[in-house]
Amino acid sequence: MHNDPIADAQAMLAAGRHADAVALVARHAAAGDAAALFQQGMWHLTGVPLPRDVPAARALLRQATERGSIDAGLIEVALTGNGSGATADWARAVSLLEQVARHSEQATGELGLLRKMALTATGAPAQSPKPRKIGERxxxxxxxxxxxxEECLHVAQCAVDILKPAVVVDPRTGRDMANPVRTSDAAVIGPTRETLVIQALNRRLAAVTGTDWRQGEALSVLRYQPGQQFRPHVDTLPGTRNQRIRTVLIYLNEGFSGGATYFVHNALRVVPRAGDAIIFDNVRTDGSIDPLSQHAGEPVTNGVKWLATRWIRMRPFSPWTGPEHIA
Structure with missing residues (x-):
């Protein structure tokens, strides 16, 4: 007799038997099965086949963690830190990470890296460097x-297993689409993958840009292999009421040729150096799109380039609600 209810439930979903899958997992969850509790929680996060309910997901993940699920524990840490389904609680998130680290090498490594950062009680940087202007208009x-x-490596490791061909936003529909303007591979480190290290880095990016960390989209990671590039473009979005006002680029590695960031209007070319960041505005002072912000990621000619991008919105941005959802 098959003894994997989660695999059975996935097979039911594939066959269109959603009600049967939900009922099967619910029975095992009611009996205290950690894997079933975790699956219910994840279904509530994704919104399929159960309705999206982040607070309910948090409660289920807590139960799964108490029954020994390390995966549930790591996601609970992320959601606690970034305030998904409840108010962000950095101290609680760190405490949960310490608990998971007793049984997880991954959590132990994240905790060690986190402790090397000089942070406040809310996960913000204790001090912040002042950016230097290198270009105008x-x-x-x-x-x-x-x-x-170490931080650059951590960012890349958080994304490497979910990289896929990058997309752009269709200016007519606002939907993601494949386009030869952008030929890299990309991944988004969404709220369930945001380790506390990633969250501390996002708060660091907020500090150096003079914004609130809640204004930032999920951190995106791009990988450019030889010949890949991002042709001239602007980072703003069509038809949004919460525009991308600012962009931060963080270069994650060296050891490759080409791949400079080129600003078309002022002919500024930035050569990537590992760990370096550049910041630029995408809108004018009146909030309108600034066409002078057009820039390109030039083709990589040898080696592989890794880049992280944080797009910052005009107002706080939630990846869980609204038409601009990030999976």
């Missing part, structure tokens, strides 16, 4: 070594 600012080599 658009104004472009540079911060050397904003991320350490």
């Amino acid at each position: 658009p104004n472009v600012y540079h911060i050397p070594e904003l991320f350490s080599s």
Whole structure:
């Protein structure tokens, strides 16, 4: 007799038997099965086949963690830190990470890296470097070594298993679509994958840009292999009421050729250096889209380039609600 109810439930879903899958997992969850509780929680996070309910998901993940699920524990840490389904609680998130680290090498590594950061009680940086202006029209600012080599590696590791061909936003529909303007591979480190290290880095990016960390979209990671590039473009979105006002680029590695960031209007070319960040505005002072912010990621000619991008919105941005959802 088959003894994997989660695999059975997935097979039912594939066959269109959603009610049967939900009922099967619910029975095992009611009996205290950690895997079933975790699956219910994840279904409530994704919104399929159960309705999206982040607070309910948090409660289920708590139960699964108490019954020994390390995966549930790691996601609970992320959601506690970034305030998904409840108010963000950094101290509680760190405490949960310490608990998971008793049984998880991954959590132990994250905790060790986190402890190397000089942070406040809310996870913000205790001190923040001042950006240096390197270009005008658009104004472009540079911060050397904003991320350490260990932090750069952590960002890449959080994304490597979900990389897929990058997309762009269709200016007519606002939907993601494949386009030859952008030929890299990309991944989004969404709220369930946001380790406390990633969250601390996002707060660091907020500090250097003079914004609230809640204004930032989920951190995106791009990988450019030889010949891949991002042709001239602007980062703003069509038809949104919460525009991307600012962009931060963080170069995660060196050891490749090409791949400079090129600003078309002022002919500024930024050569990537591991850990360095550049910041530029995408809108004018009146909030309108600034066409002078057009820029490109030039083709990589040798080796592989890794880049992280944080797009910052005009107002706080939630990845869980609204038409601009990030999975």
